[in-house]
Amino acid sequence: MSLISALSWPLLYLVSEWAIRLLMLVIIPFRRSPEAAKGWLLFFFFLPWPALFLYVLIGRPNYPRWRRDRFARMPQVLKPARNKIRDVTAQQLPDLPGNLVQAATLIEKLGQFPSLGGNRAELLPDYAGTIDRIVADIDRARSHVHLLFYIFADDRSGRAVIEALVRAVDRGVACRVLIDALGSRAWAPRVIAALEASGVAVHLVLPVNLLRRRSARADLRNHRKIAVIDGEIGYAGSQNIVNADFNPRVTNQELVVRVTGPIVLELQAVFVADWFLETEEVLDAMALFPEPRSTGTIVAQVLPSGPDYPEAGVERLVEALVHGARRRVVITTPYFIPNEALLHALETAVLRGVDVHLVLSRPVDQILVSLAQKSYYAELLEAGVRIHLYRDKLLHAKHLTIDNRVSLIGSSNIDMRSFTLNSEVSLVLFDREFNAHLREEQERYFAASDTVDPETWRRRSLASKTVENIARMLSPLL
Structure with missing residues (x-):
C-alpha cells in the first residue's frame, strides 16, 4: 500500500502540472498581447506551479475592486476641473502637417485632456539645478504646493525639498505630497514623519501589506513625477526627489521640463485624481484651478496612462x-x-x-x-x-x-x-x-x-x- 502511495504522489503531481498547462492555454491568451501571452505560457510550460503562484499575484494588471470602484467615480470628481479646463480660451489645436495632425486628437481620446495654447516650457538638464528650481518655486508659493513622486528620499536633495515645504506651511501654504510606497520604501517612514510633523499632508501611494484587506499589488506602481505650485507652475519628466548617485552602482542623468500657462491645469488634474484615489478626499477645484494666463506660445497636452486607464496606454x-x-x-x-x-x-x-x-x-x-x-x-x-x-x-x-x-x-x-x-x-x-x-x-x-x-x-x-x-x-x- 505504501508503494502504491509513493507512486501515486509523483503521478498526481505530474497530472496537476499538465492540468495547469492545459488550463492556462485557454486562460492566458484572453485580453493579453501575443508577446505577454508567449512569456507567460513559456513560464507555465517549464514551471507550472511557481508560474501559477506568480500569476495569481500579478497575472492581470488590474487594481483591487475597491480602487476600480473609486476610479469609476472619477468623472464626477473631476467634472469641475475638466469643465474649467474645457472652458478656458486657451484650447487650441496644434499647427501640424497632415501626417501628424491626428496626434492631438488621439491624446485627447486617450487621456480626456484637450490641447492648450499659451504655454511656456523650459528644459532642465542639470540634476542639482532642477532640485534648486523646485525649491525656489516652493519658496515663492502663495496658495498650494502639490508633489507626486515615485521616489522621495530623505537625503540631501529630499531634505532641501522638505525644508522648503516646511517654510511654505509656516507661511500658510497648503502642501500635499504623494509618494509611491514601493519606490520610496527605503526612505518613506522618515520622510512622512518629517512632513507630518510640519503640517504637510502626505500619503503613501499603493501601500503593499499582505495582511491588509486593501493592500496593493507590488508590481502596480505610481511612477509619475509631478510638481504643481499655485496651479501656475508645473514640472514633469524623469527625475525623482533623490540624489543623482543614490544607487551606488550608477549616477543618474535626467531631463525635466518646467512649464507655465494653461497646461499646468492638466498636470493639476492628474494630481487631484491621484489624491482622490488614495485618500477619497475631493479637493476644491475652485481654489486649485485658477483662471490661466498666457505665458508663451507653445501648444501642449497631458496624457495620463496606467492600469486605471485601460485605453490610455x-x-x-x-x-x-x-x-x-x-x-x-x-x-x-x-x-x-x-x-x-x-x-x-x-x-x-x-x-x-x-x-x-x-x-x-x-x-x-x-x-x-x-x-x-x-x-x-x-x-x-x-x-x-x-x-x-x-x-x-x-x-x-x-x-x-x-x-x-x-x-x-x-x-x-x-x-x-x-x-x-x-x-x-x-x-x-x-x-x-x-x-x-x-x-x-x-x-x-x-x-x-x-x-x-x-x-x-x-x-x-x-x-x-x-x-x-x-x-x-x-x-x-x-
Missing part, C-alpha cells in the same frame, strides 16, 4: 507618432523592451526613409532588463535604426521627438512595465522652437555616446546571444 501614442513620422525620430529611454507593434513601426519608418535614432544607456542598474533589451539590437540595426549608448551615467531621461514638430517628455519608459503596469504621465508639446531645444539636448547625448556598430554587434559570442534571448522571452514579465 502611452504606447499607442508612441506607435502612432512613429507611424506618422516623415523625417526624423529620436527616442531616449533607459529601458527599451518594445512590443511587436512598436518594433515594426520603427523598422517601417526606416524603410520610408525616416532617420531613426535610439538613445540608451551603457551603464545599467537592472541586469535582466538590460539583457532583454540587447536582444532587440540586432533586428533594429539590420533595419537601419541607429543605436547610441550613453557612456558615463545612467541616462534615465525619457523623451522623444518627431520631425522637429512634436516632443514628448515624461515618466514613461519604452517597456511593458510603463505601457501596462505603471501609472505614468506624459507631456506632449507641439512647438518647433521647443523641439529644437530638445534636439540640442539629444545632440549632446549623441556626442557623449558610442554608436553600436552592426558588424561588431553581429560578432558577439554565442553565449551572449543565448542569454539575451532567454531574457527576451521573459521580457513580458519584467
Whole structure:
C-alpha cells in the first residue's frame, strides 16, 4: 500500500502540472498581447506551479475592486476641473502637417485632456539645478504646493525639498505630497514623519501589506513625477526627489521640463485624481484651478496612462507618432523592451526613409532588463535604426521627438512595465522652437555616446546571444 502511495504522489503531481498547462492555454491568451501571452505560457510550460503562484499575484494588471470602484467615480470628481479646463480660451489645436495632425486628437481620446495654447516650457538638464528650481518655486508659493513622486528620499536633495515645504506651511501654504510606497520604501517612514510633523499632508501611494484587506499589488506602481505650485507652475519628466548617485552602482542623468500657462491645469488634474484615489478626499477645484494666463506660445497636452486607464496606454501614442513620422525620430529611454507593434513601426519608418535614432544607456542598474533589451539590437540595426549608448551615467531621461514638430517628455519608459503596469504621465508639446531645444539636448547625448556598430554587434559570442534571448522571452514579465 505504501508503494502504491509513493507512486501515486509523483503521478498526481505530474497530472496537476499538465492540468495547469492545459488550463492556462485557454486562460492566458484572453485580453493579453501575443508577446505577454508567449512569456507567460513559456513560464507555465517549464514551471507550472511557481508560474501559477506568480500569476495569481500579478497575472492581470488590474487594481483591487475597491480602487476600480473609486476610479469609476472619477468623472464626477473631476467634472469641475475638466469643465474649467474645457472652458478656458486657451484650447487650441496644434499647427501640424497632415501626417501628424491626428496626434492631438488621439491624446485627447486617450487621456480626456484637450490641447492648450499659451504655454511656456523650459528644459532642465542639470540634476542639482532642477532640485534648486523646485525649491525656489516652493519658496515663492502663495496658495498650494502639490508633489507626486515615485521616489522621495530623505537625503540631501529630499531634505532641501522638505525644508522648503516646511517654510511654505509656516507661511500658510497648503502642501500635499504623494509618494509611491514601493519606490520610496527605503526612505518613506522618515520622510512622512518629517512632513507630518510640519503640517504637510502626505500619503503613501499603493501601500503593499499582505495582511491588509486593501493592500496593493507590488508590481502596480505610481511612477509619475509631478510638481504643481499655485496651479501656475508645473514640472514633469524623469527625475525623482533623490540624489543623482543614490544607487551606488550608477549616477543618474535626467531631463525635466518646467512649464507655465494653461497646461499646468492638466498636470493639476492628474494630481487631484491621484489624491482622490488614495485618500477619497475631493479637493476644491475652485481654489486649485485658477483662471490661466498666457505665458508663451507653445501648444501642449497631458496624457495620463496606467492600469486605471485601460485605453490610455502611452504606447499607442508612441506607435502612432512613429507611424506618422516623415523625417526624423529620436527616442531616449533607459529601458527599451518594445512590443511587436512598436518594433515594426520603427523598422517601417526606416524603410520610408525616416532617420531613426535610439538613445540608451551603457551603464545599467537592472541586469535582466538590460539583457532583454540587447536582444532587440540586432533586428533594429539590420533595419537601419541607429543605436547610441550613453557612456558615463545612467541616462534615465525619457523623451522623444518627431520631425522637429512634436516632443514628448515624461515618466514613461519604452517597456511593458510603463505601457501596462505603471501609472505614468506624459507631456506632449507641439512647438518647433521647443523641439529644437530638445534636439540640442539629444545632440549632446549623441556626442557623449558610442554608436553600436552592426558588424561588431553581429560578432558577439554565442553565449551572449543565448542569454539575451532567454531574457527576451521573459521580457513580458519584467
